[in-house]
Amino acid sequence: MTDTGSPRSSALRRRLSQINPVWVLLVLLIAAIIFMNPRFVEPTGYMNFLKRAAPLAILAAGQVYVIVSGGFDLSVGSLITLVVVGSSMLTNNDPAATYWVIPLMLTMGLGVGAINGLIVCFLRVPSLIATLGMMITLNGLAFLWSGGAPRGYLPDTFRFFGRELIRDVPLVRFIPVSVLVLIVVVGVFAWAMHRTNLGRHIHAIGDNPVAARLAGVPVNRVRITAFMISGLSGAIAGILLGGFAGVSTDVGAGYELQAITAAVLGGAQLLGGKGSVPAAFGGALALTAIFTLLNFLGLPQPVRQVVQGLILIAAVALAMHRRKQTGT
Amino acid sequence: MTAPMIAMNGITKSFPGVRALSDVSFDVRAGEVQALVGENGAGKSTLIKILSGVYHADAGEVHMNGEAVHFAHPVESLRAGIAVIYQEFSLLPERSVAQNLFLGREPRTRLGLIDTSRMRAEAREVLSLFAAAGHIDPDSLVGSLNVATQQVVEIAKAVSTGARVVVMDEPTAALNETECEELFATVDTLRNRGVAIIYITHRMREIARLADRVTVLKDGEVAASFDTLPSPDAIVRAMVGRDIEDFFAPKAKPDEIGDPVLTVRGAGNDVLRDIDLDIRAGEIVALAGIQGAGRVALAMALFGEAPFATGDVTLAGEAVSFRSARAAIAGGIGLLPGDRKSEGLVLMQSVRDNGMLTSRAFAPLWTSDQRNDNADTTRMDALLDQMEIRAASYEQDIRALSGGNQQKAIVARWLSMRPKLLIFIEPTRGIDVNSKAGIYHLMRDLAREGAGILMISSDLPEVIGVADRVLVMQSGRIVAEFPHDASEQDIMHAATAETEVAA
Numbered sequence: 001m002t003d004t005g006s007p008r009s010s011a012l013r014r015r016l017s018q019i020n021p022v023w024v025l026l027v028l029l030i031a032a033i034i035f036m037n038p039r040f041v042e043p044t045g046y047m048n049f050l051k052r053a054a055p056l057a058i059l060a061a062g063q064v065y066v067i068v069s070g071g072f073d074l075s076v077g078s079l080i081t082l083v084v085v086g087s088s089m090l091t092n093n094d095p096a097a098t099y100w101v102i103p104l105m106l107t108m109g110l111g112v113g114a115i116n117g118l119i120v121c122f123l124r125v126p127s128l129i130a131t132l133g134m135m136i137t138l139n140g141l142a143f144l145w146s147g148g149a150p151r152g153y154l155p156d157t158f159r160f161f162g163r164e165l166i167r168d169v170p171l172v173r174f175i176p177v178s179v180l181v182l183i184v185v186v187g188v189f190a191w192a193m194h195r196t197n198l199g200r201h202i203h204a205i206g207d208n209p210v211a212a213r214l215a216g217v218p219v220n221r222v223r224i225t226a227f228m229i230s231g232l233s234g235a236i237a238g239i240l241l242g243g244f245a246g247v248s249t250d251v252g253a254g255y256e257l258q259a260i261t262a263a264v265l266g267g268a269q270l271l272g273g274k275g276s277v278p279a280a281f282g283g284a285l286a287l288t289a290i291f292t293l294l295n296f297l298g299l300p301q302p303v304r305q306v307v308q309g310l311i312l313i314a315a316v317a318l319a320m321h322r323r324k325q326t327g328t
Numbered sequence: 329m330t331a332p333m334i335a336m337n338g339i340t341k342s343f344p345g346v347r348a349l350s351d352v353s354f355d356v357r358a359g360e361v362q363a364l365v366g367e368n369g370a371g372k373s374t375l376i377k378i379l380s381g382v383y384h385a386d387a388g389e390v391h392m393n394g395e396a397v398h399f400a401h402p403v404e405s406l407r408a409g410i411a412v413i414y415q416e417f418s419l420l421p422e423r424s425v426a427q428n429l430f431l432g433r434e435p436r437t438r439l440g441l442i443d444t445s446r447m448r449a450e451a452r453e454v455l456s457l458f459a460a461a462g463h464i465d466p467d468s469l470v471g472s473l474n475v476a477t478q479q480v481v482e483i484a485k486a487v488s489t490g491a492r493v494v495v496m497d498e499p500t501a502a503l504n505e506t507e508c509e510e511l512f513a514t515v516d517t518l519r520n521r522g523v524a525i526i527y528i529t530h531r532m533r534e535i536a537r538l539a540d541r542v543t544v545l546k547d548g549e550v551a552a553s554f555d556t557l558p559s560p561d562a563i564v565r566a567m568v569g570r571d572i573e574d575f576f577a578p579k580a581k582p583d584e585i586g587d588p589v590l591t592v593r594g595a596g597n598d599v600l601r602d603i604d605l606d607i608r609a610g611e612i613v614a615l616a617g618i619q620g621a622g623r624v625a626l627a628m629a630l631f632g633e634a635p636f637a638t639g640d641v642t643l644a645g646e647a648v649s650f651r652s653a654r655a656a657i658a659g660g661i662g663l664l665p666g667d668r669k670s671e672g673l674v675l676m677q678s679v680r681d682n683g684m685l686t687s688r689a690f691a692p693l694w695t696s697d698q699r700n701d702n703a704d705t706t707r708m709d710a711l712l713d714q715m716e717i718r719a720a721s722y723e724q725d726i727r728a729l730s731g732g733n734q735q736k737a738i739v740a741r742w743l744s745m746r747p748k749l750l751i752f753i754e755p756t757r758g759i760d761v762n763s764k765a766g767i768y769h770l771m772r773d774l775a776r777e778g779a780g781i782l783m784i785s786s787d788l789p790e791v792i793g794v795a796d797r798v799l800v801m802q803s804g805r806i807v808a809e810f811p812h813d814a815s816e817q818d819i820m821h822a823a824t825a826e827t828e829v830a831a
């Protein structure tokens with residue numbers, strides 16, 4: 001017989017094995033960062049880190065919706081670009097314009113998501129292709145809109161979200177506005193994914209669309225909503241990035257794959273059915289931590305890309321391995 | 329007496345939160361059929377997966393021909409001559425029968441090309457071993473064959489690779505009466521060829537027809553093993569721990585049957601023709617017929633999945649024409665699909681989520697998943713308790729549950745919706761006797777509460793035992809109607825007889 005004497009240790013082991021590995025990875029990476037730069041433990045250190053991670057983390061939280069529903073959204077990177085370029089064109093250095101431009105951009109994000117969803121649901125184009133097409137289209141639009149040379153600056157009222165700090169906060173001294181935005185967005189997205197009917201349906205249609213349909217789930221409506229949430233996350237990320245990265249026609253480039261990588265690092269099941277918003281958030285922090293470490297090591301941008309590519313492949317391979325092990 | 333072909337001794341296996349098997353010993357000899365039976369979740373499939381190397385036992389050992397063996401992977405057990413026929417097939421539907429039979433070991437010409445004519449000839453030879461397969465054309469695509477024939481091909485493949493042990497896990501679950509007979513003939517052939525056969529089933533008739541010996545598992549332990557064929561009652565007693573008295577629920581009394589819930593007049597579509605149908609409140613109507621007779625097509629037409637093109641449908645007095653499952657459910661129809669895995673379950677979600685799937689589908693998207701107008705978590709848990717579902721917890725992924733327990737969760741899903749008309753497609757496929765009785769009584773209770781029930785079943789004793797009225801379909805039409813005391817022969821005859829084909 002097996003070791004019957006240690007039920008407690010086996011229960012503990014089970015509890016431990018249920019911890020998402022992304023948190024372990026994140027702790028290790030943060031420890032490495034602190035080791036290389038002890039000042040990271042001060043508010044300036046970790047708040048800046050969170051601020052830099054915010055756009056990716058928000059994007060990953062939105063991407064999880066599409067991945068769990070059984071698809072991919074490759075259009076969010078160029079959506080970011082379009083939001084930044086479009087905002088700079090529309091505000092045209094008028095600080096007061098921010099108040100209508102931001103709602104407009106959020107609506108545009110939802111709209112792009114809705115179109116992605118409609119194409120996938122009704123034209124039956126696989127989401128990988130549909131959103132790839134959307135990515136190219138939006139990139140082109142951003143280029144056309146700006147005439148290839150985006151005009152200067154966004155007004156400070158617009159950059160408030162990406163750049164400003166709220167000072168004199170007890171305990172942490174200051175909080176960047178973008179970190180507040182991050183907390184609110186991830187909180188709301190996590191709630192909608194894990195505590196509402198919508199979230200259950202997103203899991204169900206990614207798990208088995210036929211069974212979901214036969215059980216009465218409004219499959220198309222749910223799928224389109226998932227893409228809209230991802231589009232919304234792209235617009236929010238774009239508004240933050242416009243705040244601290246400035247205007248160019250490649251601000252968003254590559255973000256879509258980073259978001260997918262982050263979601264998969266967080267254990268989201270490719271092809272749908274399983275995934276977690278908090279864990280995707282953890283995945284985004286881990287990915288940002290890896291980039292931070294590479295920076296410390298003084299490695300140039302191309303190396304960073306190589307590493308990111310390898311991480312994506314490794315994370316997906318791991319996800320596929322897990323899928324096979326659990327026998328689906 | 330020779331050493332048994334397979335002997336498993338003291339097998340123990342635990343999953344997180346459940347002990348699936350404890351100290352199970354089991355053997356099977358060449359040229360015999362050993363039936364393995366037990367309630368849902370008793371551990372039958374787990375035992376087989378340990379034999380074939382899918383799972384690894386926590387304790388115990390496996391001997392083959394007297395020698396200890398350790399299979400780390402199904403490929404190894406297959407190489408040693410153990411073939412497992414699962415309900416889901418492993419054949420490639422887009423390839424021909426011959427290609428499937430010789431997959432990965434095709435006969436070659438001297439130039440190294442595939443020798444198609446030899447492959448075809450050898451395929452014919454292998455198939456001719458089986459009475460039920462004699463007529464199969466080696467060139468036909470596997471996907472174009474019916475389920476039973478595919479199964480024969482799968483078994484033929486096992487035999488041609490030299491399998492000395494064949495395991496069948498509920499092989500008849502997807503078969504109709506005639507197809508079952510074909511399978512039994514195939515099993516006889518295997519036995520006569522000296523193959524050791526382990527046969528898992530929930531149907532007593534199959535045990536009586538096939539088994540030489542019977543082993544009963546209960547709660548992961550061997551409850552009884554019989555060296556000669558025991559009476560069905562003895563098996564049930566060992567399985568359930570008591571006698572089952574009223575297996576079928578009583579039929580409806582005349583005063584329990586009310587007004588029509590559903591009326592269909594002159595309806596048809598691509599597959600269905602001239603459908604006239606009435607189902608009254610309080611009544612259980614069974615649809616019998618062979619595979620492809622249009623029974624499922626009729627269910628799917630009523631459910632809006634593949635709607636009628638012509639004709640009139642009235643539901644509870646109102647004219648309706650549902651164009652989607654969602655509309656049909658909103659109108660008061662429920663449907664339990666016949667293929668649990670591919671049409672019924674969301675496998676990666678919890679037992680409770682599977683139960684609440686439909687009630688949530690009709691609640692607002694942005695509200696809490698914990699409660700809605702039709703169900704809340706406490707009430708769903710009570711329903712699941714009432715169905716006696718065996719699970720470590722209702723938060724557990726439903727994937728890990730045994731087939732029967734999965735089916736009960738889908739039944740609970742519909743119970744929470746209280747539909748006016750409930751369509752059951754093969755409701756007890758893969759379900760143990762005790763739960764079968766539970767489901768029959770539940771159907772009757774639902775009917776008594778005023779629902780109309782339409783049941784599609786390929787299990788004739790079930791059709792006769794459950795239904796108040798039996799309709800028989802053939803080639804897309806309803807060709808006969810019988811009262812509840814019809815005989816199996818009458819129904820079989822109506823289902824297969826050449827009808828006076830009207831133009």
Ligand SMILES: Nc1ncnc2c1ncn2[C@@H]1O[C@H](COP(=O)(O)OP(=O)(O)OP(=O)(O)O)[C@@H](O)[C@H]1O
Nearest residue numbers: 343348368369370371372373374728729730731732
């Ligand atoms: N991978 C798994 N993880 C956790 N529990 C499991 C797993 N596989 C099986 N179980 C549990 O082990 C027990 C035995 O399951 P098993 O599938 O062997 O039953 P069975 O006798 O084949 O039932 P059925 O007649 O319904 O097919 C059940 O309680 C089941 O929930």
Ligand SMILES: [Mg+2]
Nearest residue numbers: 372373730731
């Ligand atoms: Mg089983």
